[in-house]
Amino acid sequence: MTDTVRILGIEGTAWAASAAVFDAETDDVFIESDPYQPESGGIHPREAAEHMHDAIPRVVERALEHARETHSGPATVPPVDAIAFSRGPGLGPCLRIVGTAARALSQALEVPLIGVNHMVAHLEIGRHSSGFDSPVCLNASGANAHLLAYRNGRYRVLGETMDTGVGNAIDKFTRHVGWSHPGGPKVEEAARDGEYIDLPYVVKGMDFSFSGIMSAAKQAADAGTPVEDICYSLQENVFGMLTEVSERALSLTGSDELVLGGGVGQNARLREMLEEMCAQRGAEFHAPEPRFLRDNAGMIAVLGAKMYAAGDTIALEDSRVDPDFRPDQVAVTWRSGEPELALGRGEADEGEQRVRGAEALVTLEPEVGRVTKHREAKTYRHPDLDDRLRRERTTLEARLTSLARREGVPTPVLSDVDPLEARLELEYVGERDLRDALSPASVRDVGRHLARLHESGFVHGDPTTRNVRVGRAGRDGSPDERAADGRERDADRTSLIDFGLGYHTDHIEDYAMDLHVFDQSLVGTADDPEPLREAVREGYRAVGEERVLERLRDVEGRGRYQSDA
Numbered sequence: 231m232t233d234t235v236r237i238l239g240i241e242g243t244a245w246a247a248s249a250a251v252f253d254a255e256t257d258d259v260f261i262e263s264d265p266y267q268p269e270s271g272g273i274h275p276r277e278a279a280e281h282m283h284d285a286i287p288r289v290v291e292r293a294l295e296h297a298r299e300t301h302s303g304p305a306t307v308p309p310v311d312a313i314a315f316s317r318g319p320g321l322g323p324c325l326r327i328v329g330t331a332a333r334a335l336s337q338a339l340e341v342p343l344i345g346v347n348h349m350v351a352h353l354e355i356g357r358h359s360s361g362f363d364s365p366v367c368l369n370a371s372g373a374n375a376h377l378l379a380y381r382n383g384r385y386r387v388l389g390e391t392m393d394t395g396v397g398n399a400i401d402k403f404t405r406h407v408g409w410s411h412p413g414g415p416k417v418e419e420a421a422r423d424g425e426y427i428d429l430p431y432v433v434k435g436m437d438f439s440f441s442g443i444m445s446a447a448k449q450a451a452d453a454g455t456p457v458e459d460i461c462y463s464l465q466e467n468v469f470g471m472l473t474e475v476s477e478r479a480l481s482l483t484g485s486d487e488l489v490l491g492g493g494v495g496q497n498a499r500l501r502e503m504l505e506e507m508c509a510q511r512g513a514e515f516h517a518p519e520p521r522f523l524r525d526n527a528g529m530i531a532v533l534g535a536k537m538y539a540a541g542d543t544i545a546l547e548d549s550r551v552d553p554d555f556r557p558d559q560v561a562v563t564w565r566s567g568e569p570e571l572a573l574g575r576g577e578a579d580e581g582e583q584r585v586r587g588a589e590a591l592v593t594l595e596p597e598v599g600r601v602t603k604h605r606e607a608k609t610y611r612h613p614d615l616d617d618r619l620r621r622e623r624t625t626l627e628a629r630l631t632s633l634a635r636r637e638g639v640p641t642p643v644l645s646d647v648d649p650l651e652a653r654l655e656l657e658y659v660g661e662r663d664l665r666d667a668l669s670p671a672s673v674r675d676v677g678r679h680l681a682r683l684h685e686s687g688f689v690h691g692d693p694t695t696r697n698v699r700v701g702r703a704g705r706d707g708s709p710d711e712r713a714a715d716g717r718e719r720d721a722d723r724t725s726l727i728d729f730g731l732g733y734h735t736d737h738i739e740d741y742a743m744d745l746h747v748f749d750q751s752l753v754g755t756a757d758d759p760e761p762l763r764e765a766v767r768e769g770y771r772a773v774g775e776e777r778v779l780e781r782l783r784d785v786e787g788r789g790r791y792q793s794d795a
């Protein structure tokens with residue numbers, strides 16, 4: 231008998247009925263899958279469940295056969311050590327079939343049961359095959375799109391889609407033009423012959439939205455724009471957005487490793503953009519092989535083995551499936567004691583005068599009180615899109631930095647702007663980034679500033695802990711004067727910088743999103759974010775409207791699994 235761990239994995243959250251056997255000693259992963267292919271339209275939950283009902287027993291049997299064939303122990307010993315299954319997120323009717331099969335098998339073989347979060351499995355398979363320590367992970371799947379990073383025992387959601395998953399968005403467009411499911415590979419194919427047309431591009435901090443670009447794409451198709459041009463431009467904008475937010479996540483966390491997960495990760499253009507972005511900033515990029523990107527039981531078995539080694543099994547009575555299972559709900563038992571991301575590390579050493587942000591190269595001259603910010607070309611983006619974004623953002627940053635200041639929010643004084651060159655010259659403010667000086671008092675101050683912007687009818691757009699400076703402000707406002715208003719100690723006073731993603735709006739939703747972006751960045755950078763999140767709300771309440779905070783609670787309640795509806 232061998233003592234190597236072998237795990238049987240079962241997957242069936244939506245379309246892939248799949249079973250796998252992972253052998254931890256040889257690192258071999260055997261996968262047997264049977265995809266559901268809708269006759270027309272997208273995934274129908276009932277049809278998908280019928281498919282699972284038929285196909286799960288078949289693929290499980292095939293995987294078990296493989297396990298028996300490769301098993302060296304006596305026939306009385308079970309061929310696998312545990313059964314791991316996707317507990318969610320996914321379509322309820324499909325999940326229940328998988329759950330039932332897994333429970334039955336665990337009882338029949340008398341081996342433990344392991345409940346795996348499908349999204350965490352998409353991430354862990356990349357960590358497993360790359361050997362990276364603590365990467366940021368971009369999950370680009372059908373029903374989801376989000377950025378995850380490990381911190382303090384959980385995978386934190388640094389950013390995510392504000393509406394549909396990325397694959398579903400693409401699939402809806404292809405349905406509109408009459409193509410069969412799944413649409414992603416067809417868009418990739420058609421894009422080869424396309425030319426660039428202007429389409430919306432929406433990122434808010436590390437969150438992003440696909441609804442605007444998708445309606446524009448459908449309208450363009452209805453108006454007779456060549457479909458290959460739309461496909462090409464959809465890929466450029468949608469994948470450009472995902473690449474940009476990934477870069478923001480690397481910049482915010484200080485990580486220099488990125489892994490990709492999910493079915494859309496099979497797209498060569500997406501991988502090319504991520505690869506190029508990472509190369510440009512000196513980070514490492516890894517995409518697992520295609521059979522591990524699309525939904526598959528291999529990733530369930532691999533994570534199952536890690537959980538098994540950590541003793542993370544579940545009792546039958548606790549093994550209910552969860553269609554809304556979020557990755558940040560999972561207690562990451564299999565990584566305890568591992569090193570954390572070195573958060574708070576900047577890209578520049580003390581004394582060095584150049585900082586590479588997510589967007590720009592920033593030259594700091596504190597002794598003369600000056601900062602020069604240059605949005606350099608991002609070669610992963612289409613040049614037309616790149617020119618447009620850099621120009622727009624430079625102009626907006628100049629305009630809103632000054633406007634905020636007039637509305638009483640401390641920001642740097644602007645001394646020069648050149649939109650064509652995407653270059654700004656600003657006053658040097660503060661002593662350090664908020665990321666390195668988090669305190670309830672300082673974030674309370676930020677809460678007040680955001681409320682004041684919103685009261686004036688615009689949003690910051692990217693209020694992260696790196697876009698707030700703390701400590702002695704710029705040239706005006708003597709320390710005494712500011713201390714005299716009795717609010718915060720001088721050391722906790724904050725200035726806002728980097729307004730390039732800001733815009734005018736009177737929608738409560740946009741104000742709530744602004745706060746949500748700040749919240750997520752606190753969650754991503756602080757060990758104990760709760761008191762800080764509370765302090766932001768306190769500060770906001772003092773100046774702004776309660777209904778924005780109410781809307782913020784709605785926004786937080788979203789981000790649930792969305793079916794293909």
Ligand SMILES: C[C@@H](O)[C@H](NC(=O)OP(=O)(O)OC[C@H]1O[C@@H](n2cnc3c(N)ncnc32)[C@H](O)[C@@H]1O)C(=O)O
Nearest residue numbers: 243244371372373374397412414415493494497524525
């Ligand atoms: C919860 C679970 O059921 C769900 N699964 C899922 O979405 O299947 P996945 O295999 O990760 O991704 C399927 C999506 O991946 C897209 N896709 C496949 N090949 C593609 C390609 N070459 N380019 C773009 N998209 C592609 C398909 O169009 C489809 O939308 C998820 O992970 O969100």
Ligand SMILES: Nc1ncnc2c1ncn2[C@@H]1O[C@H](COP(=O)(O)OP(=O)(O)OP(=O)(O)O)[C@@H](O)[C@H]1O
Nearest residue numbers: 481585587588589590592601642657658659696728
């Ligand atoms: N006016 C300023 N005064 C002092 N420091 C500044 C100023 N502007 C920028 N910095 C420093 O440079 C860093 C990067 O600047 P900025 O956020 O504007 O660039 P970016 O590329 O847009 O970054 P990101 O998109 O990652 O937020 C800031 O985090 C801050 O440390």
Ligand SMILES: [Fe+2]
Nearest residue numbers: 371492493525
């Ligand atoms: Fe998936």
